[in-house]
Structures are given as structure tokens and as C-alpha cells.
Amino acid sequence: MKKRIALILVLVLLLGAAGCLAGFGAKREYAIDLIVKGTNMDFWKSVNGGAQAAASDYRATVTMTGPAIEKDYQQQAGILKSSVAQRPDAIVLAAADYEKMARPVQNAVDAGIPVVMVDSDVDSSRTVAYVGTDNLALGKKLADQLCRQVKGSGEVGVVSFMQNSFPAIQREKGFRDAVRANSRLAVLDTVYGYSDSAQAEKVTEELVAKHPKLKAVAALNMWSSEGAARALSKLGRKDIRLFAIDCSPELAMYMEDGVLSVALLQNPYQMGYDSVETACRYLRGDKVGDKFTDIYSVDITTLFDDKYEQLIFPFES
Numbered sequence: 041m042k043k044r045i046a047l048i049l050v051l052v053l054l055l056g057a058a059g060c061l062a063g064f065g066a067k068r069e070y071a072i073d074l075i076v077k078g079t080n081m082d083f084w085k086s087v088n089g090g091a092q093a094a095a096s097d098y099r100a101t102v103t104m105t106g107p108a109i110e111k112d113y114q115q116q117a118g119i120l121k122s123s124v125a126q127r128p129d130a131i132v133l134a135a136a137d138y139e140k141m142a143r144p145v146q147n148a149v150d151a152g153i154p155v156v157m158v159d160s161d162v163d164s165s166r167t168v169a170y171v172g173t174d175n176l177a178l179g180k181k182l183a184d185q186l187c188r189q190v191k192g193s194g195e196v197g198v199v200s201f202m203q204n205s206f207p208a209i210q211r212e213k214g215f216r217d218a219v220r221a222n223s224r225l226a227v228l229d230t231v232y233g234y235s236d237s238a239q240a241e242k243v244t245e246e247l248v249a250k251h252p253k254l255k256a257v258a259a260l261n262m263w264s265s266e267g268a269a270r271a272l273s274k275l276g277r278k279d280i281r282l283f284a285i286d287c288s289p290e291l292a293m294y295m296e297d298g299v300l301s302v303a304l305l306q307n308p309y310q311m312g313y314d315s316v317e318t319a320c321r322y323l324r325g326d327k328v329g330d331k332f333t334d335i336y337s338v339d340i341t342t343l344f345d346d347k348y349e350q351l352i353f354p355f356e357s
Contacts, residue, residue, distance in 0.1 A: 069099045070129040072319055074312070075119055076106040077136045077160065078235070082288070083262060083308050084134075086354045087158065090312025091132065098320035106134075110235040111202060113137040117144045130154045130319040135162040138206040154322055158315035159308070161206040168322050171315040173306045174332040175207045178285060179214025179260075181335060185302045186256055186283045187222045194255030197247045198230040199240055199264040211260045211285065225255070233264045240267020245275065254280055262286035265303070269294040287338060287352050295340055305336040305351045 074091050076084040088104045095102040105123070107115040113136035121144060123131055131153055135141040142163040148155050149166045159172040186196065196219065200208050212230060219227050231247055233240025240263055248254060248271065257272070257280060259265035265284035269291060272280055278298050284291060287303035294300040310333045322328045338348055 069101060070320055070323055072100050072102045072130045072132060072316060073123040073126070073128045074102050074104040074132045074158075074316070075116065075123060076104060076134045076158075077110040077116065078108060079104065079106045080108050081110070082354060083286070086308035087134070087312035087315075089354070090309035090314075091316045092312075093309075094313040094316035094320070098317060100316060100320055102132075102316055103128075107136070110136060110205075113140050117141060120144045120148060124148045124151050124153060127151075128153065129323055130156065130168075132156045132158050132315045132319055133162070134158050134160045135206065136160070137202070137204045138209065139163050139204055154319065156315050156319045156322070158311050159207065169318050169328050170330045171318055172311050172333055173207070173335060175210030176214040177332075178304060178306070178335055179211035179216075180218040181214075181337065182211070182258055182260075182283055182285060182302075182304055183215045183218030183222075185304075185337065186258060186281070187219060187225065189283075189301060190225065190256045190281055192255075193224045194226075195251050195253045196225050196227045197244070197251065197254055197257045198227060199244055199247070199257060199259045199268045200230050200232050201235045201240075201261045201264050203232060208260060215258055215260075228254075233267050235261065235263045237263045237266040237270065240264045241270045241274075242267075244268040244271035248272070248275060248277060248280065256281040256283060259284045262288055262291070265300075266290055269299050273297065273299045289353055292343060292352055295338075295343055301339065303338045305338055305348060307334045307336075307351060309350075309354070310334060 078084055091102045105119050116136045133155055145155055145162050145164050154168045156168045157170045161170045202208050216227055219225055231243040257268050259268040281301045284303045314331050318328045
């Protein structure tokens, strides 16, 4: 009887010790601030959706903040400063301005908080990694699609979004470099919609009025694309081909109507997931690096394919 009791006590002690060791070795929960460029926009809601999925998988808590509109880098800088004061384990940031957000990011790193860039990089060599689209490749792919489909010589307009946004700079460079190899087409000076569809519509109308030889328009993000599509539709100019980056439900309608020829899709959900995963892996000591997310090309023949549906209609499907 005494031997049996002693054996039970030994087992209890062993199980207790195992439990303590398991608790000691368990990964703790990380607090991560996700600071985006515009909290009211579907693109960033998709990024947050992916971030929350990664948070669940990696025992993290992710809190999304950011300005209401993309161009407000000053408000974003203030939000980043407040985040640093709260001492999260890491910050995932989509920089509203490549140059002007460099100092606030530097301050965060100096405070000992690792920063992972998502979608939009910043002018700093001290961030952990960049996660998002290869924007040079995206611009080149848009140019390749346009040059393949637009016949003869003529002029091409570019409707961009923010002058000092890293994605805008890289996409335009990739696009112009690729078109430059095609001597038939001349790329006009870039116009900007500042991630506002109404402003993008206005500058596209002005572009059409000023350039009678205009044969195509390349729009470099969702709001630029929506504005350009609205302008060409209102003017009845289906002869001017539109090639877009991103595709919203509104743009899908314009593709069905023959206004939009091709849309290149990014994967914001994947960006959110991979950026939080990168932050968590870095915090637990893993080696991490830059990661490019997927790009897809969609036209009227593939618009409603199952694999693209969640990217175009993220909150309807």
C-alpha cells in the first residue's frame, strides 16, 4: 500500500514538473500594432483580415489603427508616435509617405520596437522586412499587358495616386521602363488622383480633353482605376483602353461594360497574414526577410473565376 502511494506521489510530481516545463517553454502572446494608410478602405480591411488570421495562428493580439484617408501622413506619424509610447512588441506599418515617415519609423526602432513594413515601404534600412507586392514587377506586368493589346502608335496616360508613396513610385518606374522598350507608344506626364476616386475621375477627364491621340490609360491603384473608369464611361470613350491595378466590384462592372480591359490583382489578405507572421517569427528569434505577395491578371474571360472572387468581392463572397 505504501509503495503504491509513493508511486502515485512520484507520478504527480513528474506530471507537475512537466506542466511547469511546458508552461515555461510556451510561446507568449505578442501585442502587435497594425498601422495602415486608411482605415475606411476595403483594401486595408482585407489586410486586417489576414493580420487577424495570423494573430490567431501565432498567439498574437493585433490592433489596427491609421488615418481615415491615405494622404494624411501627418496623422499617421502621430498614430505611430502614440503606438511607440504604448510599447507594443512590434509594429506592422504601411507608410503613407516613403520619405516623411522615415524619421517616425527611426524613432520607433530607436525605442527598441521592431517595425515590419507592409504594402508600402519607407526610406530606412533598419526595418525588419518588407511584405507586399513587388511593385516594380507589377508596373512592368501592367505595361506588358497594355503593349500587347494596344496596336499602332499613340499616347498613353498614367493616373497614379500619391507622389511620394513607395508603391506609386515603383509601379510607375516599372511601367515606364517597360513601355520605353516599345517605341510605338509615348507615355505622357503622370497625373495624380491622391487615392480619391472623384479626383482621379477629374484628372482623367482633363487628360482625355488635352490629348486627342490618347490610346490607353494605366491606372496605378484602386481609386485611380475607379476614377479613370468613371471618366471614360461618362465620356463614352471605350476606344481608349483602360489597364488597371486592383479591381473592386465597381471596376468589375466596368469590365463587363467593356470600359476596363485588364486588371492586375494584389492580395491584401496575404499581405496582412504574412506581415504579422513575419513579426511574430522575428520576435521569437527566427530569421526573416522580405516577402513578395502574389499578383494575378484578370480580364473579362476570367473575371468570375472562383480563385479571384474573394479578391474582387472580399466582403460579399
